[in-house]
Amino acid sequence: MLALSAEGILPKIDYAIFADTGWEPKAVYSHLDRLEREIAKPARIPILRVTSGNIRNDALDPDRRFASMPLYILNKDGKEGMTRRQCTGEYKIKPIKKKVRELLGYPHPARIPRDVFVEQWVGISTDEFHRAKDADVRYMRNRHPLIDMGWSRSDCIRYLSSLGLADTPKSSCLGCPFHGNQQWRNIRDTSPEEWLDVVAFDAAIRQGNARANASGNRLLGQAYLHRSRVPLDEAPIDHVTAAEWAARQQNLDNRASVVEELETGVVDGCSPWACRGAEPESAQGDFGLAS
Numbered sequence: 001m002l003a004l005s006a007e008g009i010l011p012k013i014d015y016a017i018f019a020d021t022g023w024e025p026k027a028v029y030s031h032l033d034r035l036e037r038e039i040a041k042p043a044r045i046p047i048l049r050v051t052s053g054n055i056r057n058d059a060l061d062p063d064r065r066f067a068s069m070p071l072y073i074l075n076k077d078g079k080e081g082m083t084r085r086q087c088t089g090e091y092k093i094k095p096i097k098k099k100v101r102e103l104l105g106y107p108h109p110a111r112i113p114r115d116v117f118v119e120q121w122v123g124i125s126t127d128e129f130h131r132a133k134d135a136d137v138r139y140m141r142n143r144h145p146l147i148d149m150g151w152s153r154s155d156c157i158r159y160l161s162s163l164g165l166a167d168t169p170k171s172s173c174l175g176c177p178f179h180g181n182q183q184w185r186n187i188r189d190t191s192p193e194e195w196l197d198v199v200a201f202d203a204a205i206r207q208g209n210a211r212a213n214a215s216g217n218r219l220l221g222q223a224y225l226h227r228s229r230v231p232l233d234e235a236p237i238d239h240v241t242a243a244e245w246a247a248r249q250q251n252l253d254n255r256a257s258v259v260e261e262l263e264t265g266v267v268d269g270c271s272p273w274a275c276r277g278a279e280p281e282s283a284q285g286d287f288g289l290a291s
């Protein structure tokens with residue numbers, strides 16, 4: 001959408017906002033720098049980088065309040081669960097709303113008059129139109145230009161390729177538990193340093209986040225980044241194991257989509273404005289709480 005606006009195919013936008021969780025793959029930061037240099041700056045569109053902190057550091061810092069990631073939990077009785085996802089709200093939605101309020105001239109907690117709002121473009125394509133939603137605040141009005149143009153994901157890829165941007169990487173935290181095996185393999189096989197980083201993080205959060213442990217709210221089970229609920233460097237990311245097949249075959253209707261999700265990740269991922277229809281069930285309340 002930034003390129004479409006810069007090229008005059010869509011109207012000129014005032015700003016583009018990137019919510020930085022502090023833990024994106026290096027490829028995403030380089031890509032963002034390139035977009036800024038080659039597309040945004042020449043078109044005089046400022047890219048505003050906003051942040052609520054570094055999600056990786058916050059999870060491991062006993063002194064920081066941490067908004068939990070959707071981790072896979074294995075309880076002592078063998079039952080599986082997930083922690084509630086709070087990170088998208090904290091690390092993406094919150095800093096974007098804060099910046100929008102500033103741009104409107106009504107920083108929190110100022111009351112924003114009814115007729116003051118931004119038009120916010122959300123890049124959802126026609127193949128995922130069900131994710132298009134209204135904003136949850138009056139001062140933001142969502143529009144979905146790609147849907148208005150009738151553009152599918154393939155149209156977007158074709159357009160990006162025509163601009164020499166065929167290698168646009170997917171934005172998400174390096175260690176997001178929503179990754180599918182494909183993404184984990186990609187990190188392992190193309191970026192050894194980042195692989196070591198996610199493996200170390202996975203080991204570090206096994207007993208829950210640092211703040212919860214420090215305050216005595218220990219996790220009763222163990223937490224993992226991979227849905228197989230084994231340490232990431234031992235997880236079956238190269239293929240779906242027989243055990244996984246067997247477990248998933250209990251629900252034949254769901255089998256194809258579950259296997260696809262194992263491979264490519266949670267379909268709706270972490271888009272701040274198109275939250276998934278069904279949030280993962282909380283295994284034990286908030287991440288780290290044993291009560």
Ligand code: SF4
Nearest residue numbers: 087088172173176270
């Ligand atoms: S990419 Fe994953 S870990 Fe990062 S904020 Fe989104 S859901 Fe949370």
